[in-house]
Amino acid sequence: MTIPTFGTDGIRGRAGTELTSVVAEALGRAASEILGGDRFVIGSDTRESGPLLVEALTSGLAHNGVAVEDLGVVPTPAVAWMAADRGVAGAMISASHNPYHDNGIKLFARGGLKLRDDVEAKIQARYMELAEDTGAAGDEAAEPPPYEPLPPDGSKVGGWIDSIIGSVGPRALDRMHLVLDCANGAAYGVAPEIFRELGADVTVIGVEPDGRNINDGVGSTAPDKLIKCVLSTGADAGLAFDGDADRLIAVGHDGHVIDGDRVLGLLAADWAASGRLRDNTVVVTVMTNLGFHRAMAASQIDVLTTAVGDRYVLAALDDHKLSLGGEQSGHVICRDLATTGDGILAGVQLLDVVARHGELLSDMADAVMETVPQILRNVTLPVRNPNAAEAIAAEVDEVVAAFGDEGRVVVRPSGTEPLLRIMVEHLDQATAKKAVDELVTAAERILG
Numbered sequence: 001m002t003i004p005t006f007g008t009d010g011i012r013g014r015a016g017t018e019l020t021s022v023v024a025e026a027l028g029r030a031a032s033e034i035l036g037g038d039r040f041v042i043g044s045d046t047r048e049s050g051p052l053l054v055e056a057l058t059s060g061l062a063h064n065g066v067a068v069e070d071l072g073v074v075p076t077p078a079v080a081w082m083a084a085d086r087g088v089a090g091a092m093i094s095a096s097h098n099p100y101h102d103n104g105i106k107l108f109a110r111g112g113l114k115l116r117d118d119v120e121a122k123i124q125a126r127y128m129e130l131a132e133d134t135g136a137a138g139d140e141a142a143e144p145p146p147y148e149p150l151p152p153d154g155s156k157v158g159g160w161i162d163s164i165i166g167s168v169g170p171r172a173l174d175r176m177h178l179v180l181d182c183a184n185g186a187a188y189g190v191a192p193e194i195f196r197e198l199g200a201d202v203t204v205i206g207v208e209p210d211g212r213n214i215n216d217g218v219g220s221t222a223p224d225k226l227i228k229c230v231l232s233t234g235a236d237a238g239l240a241f242d243g244d245a246d247r248l249i250a251v252g253h254d255g256h257v258i259d260g261d262r263v264l265g266l267l268a269a270d271w272a273a274s275g276r277l278r279d280n281t282v283v284v285t286v287m288t289n290l291g292f293h294r295a296m297a298a299s300q301i302d303v304l305t306t307a308v309g310d311r312y313v314l315a316a317l318d319d320h321k322l323s324l325g326g327e328q329s330g331h332v333i334c335r336d337l338a339t340t341g342d343g344i345l346a347g348v349q350l351l352d353v354v355a356r357h358g359e360l361l362s363d364m365a366d367a368v369m370e371t372v373p374q375i376l377r378n379v380t381l382p383v384r385n386p387n388a389a390e391a392i393a394a395e396v397d398e399v400v401a402a403f404g405d406e407g408r409v410v411v412r413p414s415g416t417e418p419l420l421r422i423m424v425e426h427l428d429q430a431t432a433k434k435a436v437d438e439l440v441t442a443a444e445r446i447l448g
Contacts (some may be wrong), residue, residue, distance in 0.1 A: 035110065039068075057093070184214045314333055377440050395442045422443065
C-alpha cells in the first residue's frame, strides 16, 4: 500500500485501505512534533469512517502530550475559526467533495492558518517515516461502527456561528426565500440555523446524512437537485455547500448556476465601492476565468493570481495584507472575517450584497462579468507526475503565442490524482476546442 502524501489540501485516500488508523495516528504524532503547542481542536464531516480517524489522530497527538477537543461534526471553517480564537492548532477529518469511501485530514497551524509549504514538507517527511516504522502498509481495513447521526448541535462552535451572523446587519436577509443544499455533510446542522437567524425563509435539502450519502447527488458539485428545488419553490436563490462546507456554489431564481468567479466578482465590486476591498485588489488562482480578469480591469480593480489551492490564495492575502480572494470552484476567503475559505460565510456576504442592492441575484451575477468560453480536459497518466506539464511546454507555448490577449492556457498536474489537467480559454469557443484537442493529443502521445 502507498502511504498518502500531501496534495492540494492535506492528505486524502480510500478510508481503511489507504487512509488507515495507523496513518492517522502517525500524522497526529508528526503534527504535534512540528506544529508544537499542547492543545488541538478536531472536527469531522459525516462520513462513516470519521469517528475511527478522529480516534486515531487523537491518539497520535496524545502520544506527545497534546490535549484534544473534539468539536464533532462541524464545517472545516468552524475548526479554523476555533483554532484562531484559541490560538491553537487544528485538524479536519474530511475528503471535501469526494465520495463517502474516501476521507482526508486537513491540518491548521496554530491560529487556524493553512500550512505553508515548508511546514507541510516537514510534517510529511516525519509522518511518512513514522507510518513506515509502524507498518502502515500492512494495516487492515477496519470496519467502521454502525453510523449514528448526531442531532444538529452548534453549541461547541457558537463563537464561529455568532461571528458569521454578526458579519452583516441584524436580519440582513429578512423575507428572502432561500434553498440550502448541505450535501448531507458538515453544514447540515448549522447552516439552516445561521440563515434563519438572519431572517431568511429557508428550505433545506441534503440534511439527512447516513454516513454514506455525503455529496451523493447533492452539494456544490451536483447542483441539479438545488436547481429543481429553487425553481419548484419559487425561491429567490439557492446555496450549495460541499461536504465540509468550505466552499459554495449559488443558484439564481431562474436556475442559473453562479460559480466562485461571479461570487468573487460581486463581492469585489461591492467592497471596492465601499472602500472595504483593501488596496483595491482581489486574489484568484490560475483557473479563474479570463472574463473575470477583463471585468475587474474594466472596474479598475487589480487582480493577483496564484497557483491552484485556497492555501495559496490565503498566503497571498496575508503576504500582501489583502481582504478578498478565492477560486472558481467556490472557495471564497473573506480575510478580514476568517482564516480560510468558508462557504456559509461567503453565502451570507453574497446575499447581503443582493439584499442591500434590492436586486435579484441572477441579474447581478449576469451583469458582473461575461464568461469567456473555457474548456477543461483531463489526461490520465500512468502514475502521478508533478512534472507532467513540462513535457508539453513547447506545444503550450505555440498555442499561447497564437492566442495573444484573446485567450489563455493553463496546464497543471492534479495534486491528488494521476491526471494532467489542461484548461484552454478563448473568446471564440471553436478556437478553444481546437486548441485543447491538440494539447490533449500531444499529452497522450508524449506521456501515455
